[in-house]
Amino acid sequence: MSAKLAISKPKTGASGKTGSWRTFKPVVDMDKCNKCGNCYRFCPDGTIDTEFNIDYDYCKGCGICVEVCPKKAITMVRED
Amino acid sequence: MAEIPDEEFILKTTSACAGCSASLILRYVTKAAGKDTVLVVPACCTSVIQGVYPNTAMNIPVYNVAFASAAAVASGMSEAFRAVGKKTNVICFAGDGGTVDIGIQALSGALERGTDFLYICYDNEAYSNTGMQRSGATPLGASTTTTPLGKKDYKKDLDAIVQAHNPVYMATACSAYPVDLYNKVKKALSIPGPKFMHILAPCPPGWRYPSEKTIEVGKLAVQSGMWVLYERENGKLSISGASKAAMKKRIPVSEYLKVQGRFKTATEEDISVLSEHVENNIKKLEREVEGIC
Numbered sequence: 001m002s003a004k005l006a007i008s009k010p011k012t013g014a015s016g017k018t019g020s021w022r023t024f025k026p027v028v029d030m031d032k033c034n035k036c037g038n039c040y041r042f043c044p045d046g047t048i049d050t051e052f053n054i055d056y057d058y059c060k061g062c063g064i065c066v067e068v069c070p071k072k073a074i075t076m077v078r079e080d
Numbered sequence: 081m082a083e084i085p086d087e088e089f090i091l092k093t094t095s096a097c098a099g100c101s102a103s104l105i106l107r108y109v110t111k112a113a114g115k116d117t118v119l120v121v122p123a124c125c126t127s128v129i130q131g132v133y134p135n136t137a138m139n140i141p142v143y144n145v146a147f148a149s150a151a152a153v154a155s156g157m158s159e160a161f162r163a164v165g166k167k168t169n170v171i172c173f174a175g176d177g178g179t180v181d182i183g184i185q186a187l188s189g190a191l192e193r194g195t196d197f198l199y200i201c202y203d204n205e206a207y208s209n210t211g212m213q214r215s216g217a218t219p220l221g222a223s224t225t226t227t228p229l230g231k232k233d234y235k236k237d238l239d240a241i242v243q244a245h246n247p248v249y250m251a252t253a254c255s256a257y258p259v260d261l262y263n264k265v266k267k268a269l270s271i272p273g274p275k276f277m278h279i280l281a282p283c284p285p286g287w288r289y290p291s292e293k294t295i296e297v298g299k300l301a302v303q304s305g306m307w308v309l310y311e312r313e314n315g316k317l318s319i320s321g322a323s324k325a326a327m328k329k330r331i332p333v334s335e336y337l338k339v340q341g342r343f344k345t346a347t348e349e350d351i352s353v354l355s356e357h358v359e360n361n362i363k364k365l366e367r368e369v370e371g372i373c
């Protein structure tokens with residue numbers, strides 16, 4: 001007997017490209033960045049990598065990275 | 081102190097709101113727990129943010145279960161793993177509604193039976209997933225959709241209820257302090273038996289503050305003493321890093337309240353009751369640390 005179970009499989013993009021939610025996008029100025037790692041550490045969605053590149057397909061534009069950056073190296077820029 | 085691994089166990093991305101602290105908490109809980117883990121999740125935001133069937137953002141096994149059953153399910157699951165010699169971590173990840181109100185009997189039973197698991201309550205202080213109705217964990221003075229003029233009752237003291245079961249380990253944490261949170265989850269999972277963590281989880285739409293303020297709001301909760309970070313190992317209390325300073329000197333509770341729209345309806349009397357509550361709680365914890373209780 002085989003039971004029918006609702007089992008989901010892990011997949012990137014399981015909630016769609018959440019980058020489309022943004023009205024402002026965070027942009028990092030690498031000249032100001034001191035590589036402290038705060039933006040990577042505090043991003044709730046893990047959309048900043050350890051080299052501080054932002055994945056714009058998924059970044060939701062919450063702005064937390066801007067707030068936790070001690071060097072004011074990240075600014076929110078309005079999406080076109 | 082262990083290095084926090086760069087590996088992520090939640091794939092980009094869940095459908096949680098922008099700036100959701102529960103997502104940040106999940107990121108660190110899963111980093112601390114690692115691959116050999118099952119999350120047991122009752123109805124809450126975490127059960128709906130995982131993705132659209134047949135896909136999920138969760139790259140570790142998750143068992144989504146009925147509201148009242150999380151700790152009972154975890155109990156059976158843990159027994160089954162141990163019976164076949166597996167050390168797999170069993171972690172309940174439940175909201176405040178699913179813990180302080182609906183899941184409390186199952187939690188009490190699992191703690192009493194000595195279940196080898198970790199129960200985490202992420203506390204956004206309301207039934208957020210269904211539109212922010214009041215829960216037993218909503219603080220006095222906060223407006224929700226069912227308390228539009230501000231809640232008139234106190235927040236239920238969940239930690240005192242859990243403490244009465246004498247779990248081997250219990251701790252509080254907050255999303256604004258992810259390293260502290262990570263270390264506590266690690267420690268909890270290294271000890272056999274029933275463990276409990278209560279994690280404050282600021283929620284931008286529910287608490288009505290802009291999404292970028294999630295870390296600041298969590299820090300204000302700790303700096304004002306509205307939330308105290310501590311651990312209890314075999315009953316012995318120790319206050320954690322960021323709360324040590326707040327035990328001595330605190331910012332006014334109003335500094336925490338005024339950045340949140342949900343406290344717009346709080347009266348002067350509400351604020352003084354909350355402040356008094358903070359002072360009494362700090363005194364009680366101080367006495368316990370000094371061994372006078």
Ligand SMILES: Cc1ncc(C[n+]2csc(CCOP(=O)(O)OP(=O)(O)O)c2C)c(N)n1
Nearest residue numbers: 123124125147175176177178206207208209
């Ligand atoms: C038995 C039952 N009653 C009600 C619901 C509807 N429901 C789903 S999630 C939820 C809110 C849960 O609140 P909480 O546990 O605090 O988690 P949060 O949504 O805040 O993360 C409710 C009422 C349900 N799924 N099952």
Ligand code: SF4
Nearest residue numbers: 043059060062063065
């Ligand atoms: S805006 Fe938010 S989601 Fe986007 S990278 Fe910054 S912290 Fe992450």
Ligand code: SF4
Nearest residue numbers: 033034036037039069
């Ligand atoms: S928080 Fe700012 S300074 Fe730190 S790594 Fe990120 S961009 Fe660089």
Ligand code: SF4
Nearest residue numbers: 096097100125208283
């Ligand atoms: S309602 Fe609150 S807890 Fe739920 S997903 Fe949104 S921010 Fe997170």
Ligand SMILES: [Mg+2]
Nearest residue numbers: 175176206208
């Ligand atoms: Mg809740």
